[in-house]
Amino acid sequence: MTTSFDSFQKRRLQSSYVSVVVSIALVLFMIGVLGLILLKSTKVANHFKEKVVMTLFLKDEVTDKQTASFKEAIKKETYTSKVVYITKDEAAKTYKKDLGEDFLKFLGDNPLKNGIDVYLKAEYVTPEKMAEIEKSFEKNKFVVEVNYDKPLVELLTKNIQRISFWLLVLSGFFGLVAIILINSSIRLSIYSKRFNIKTMQMVGATKSFIRRPFIWQSIKLGLLGAFIALSGLAILIYYVAEYIPTLELLTDYITLGYVAGGVLFIAFFITWISTFFATQRFLNLQTNDLYY
Known part of the structure; x- marks a missing residue:
């Protein structure tokens, strides 16, 4: 039992x-x-955040040496993930491919600017931080315009x-x-x-x-x-x-x-x-x- x-x-x-x-x-x-x-x-x-790009359009009088120095300075910033320099000729080829026709034949001269694409680290891709970075770049003597997709960043x-x-x-x-x-x-x-x-x-x-x-x-x-x-x-x-x-x-x-x-x-x-x-x-x- x-x-x-x-x-x-x-x-x-x-x-x-x-x-x-x-x-x-x-x-x-x-x-x-x-x-x-x-x-x-x-x-x-x-x-996805690090795919957002901030483009800096440079003044025409900026030399290659100044551009290279500016690029190196941007790379050293804490918010920078990657920097890509795009000449006006490269930008024209891209536009030509997107439009399907050579717009330079009508304009005669290339109106585009040399640019630097700045890819930021993910933690800096917010409306507030990107606005601060934009203001700092706008004060730079080499930069004529700063452009990025603000609605996309906010969304x-x-x-x-x-x-x-x-x-x-x-x-x-x-x-x-x-x-x-x-x-x-x-x-x-x-x-x-x-x-x-x-x-x-x-x-x-x-x-x-x-x-x-x-x-x-x-x-x-x-x-x-x-x-x-x-x-x-x-x-x-x-x-x-x-x-x-x-x-x-x-x-x-x-x-x-x-x-x-x-x-x-x-x-x-x-x-x-x-x-x-x-x-x-x-x-x-x-x-x-x-x-x-």
Whole structure:
């Protein structure tokens, strides 16, 4: 009879552990997917930002030596990502190709200016910062005009801020769900051992001594769930990279490291803190209260 009961208890305990691991793995998988989207959306947004160009049209009297010196000065600025010099002849060829006809035949002379295309770093592509940079260039004695697509910058900034806000809200929501689900699963597994906890306490074991094996067991279950979640993420990332290679998921080791580290940290922290408070609750209960 005792052997049968012990076998039943063992199966029940194993079933409890399996449910905890599955719950943790599913929640961490969703968090990992969301984290990956959040990090990659930032990189994609920065990629588009760094495609925005600010063109500086130079005065006709500016010499090649002065232009080269001006280019080097721009490259040294903290906001500069890339600098490209375009002569008036190169600009004329581009216009000719776009228009489909040679406009110089009608005008006789090339009215275009030599220009420098300045590509800014992503953090400087905002309406406010670009306006400041524009003003500084307008004061330069070599520059006759500064031009960039202001409506595009405003639209890009507004859309990125909106998307980032909702992604953060979604991340916060999933984070809360993760805490609740993992906490509930761990509390249920510890609930089945509440009498063991009270028995150990009654024979003189300290609270920290009683908590230690439960915390260690929960952390192991949490890390096991994290590795299962990371395995699922690895499969998902592989297939997404096959269909959308431009995202460069398999070669973006920094993003992958952040996601993997975040999943492991969340698994460790939530299981530790949940187990601590769950065991503390049963340690503080009176013996009669354990039956409710």
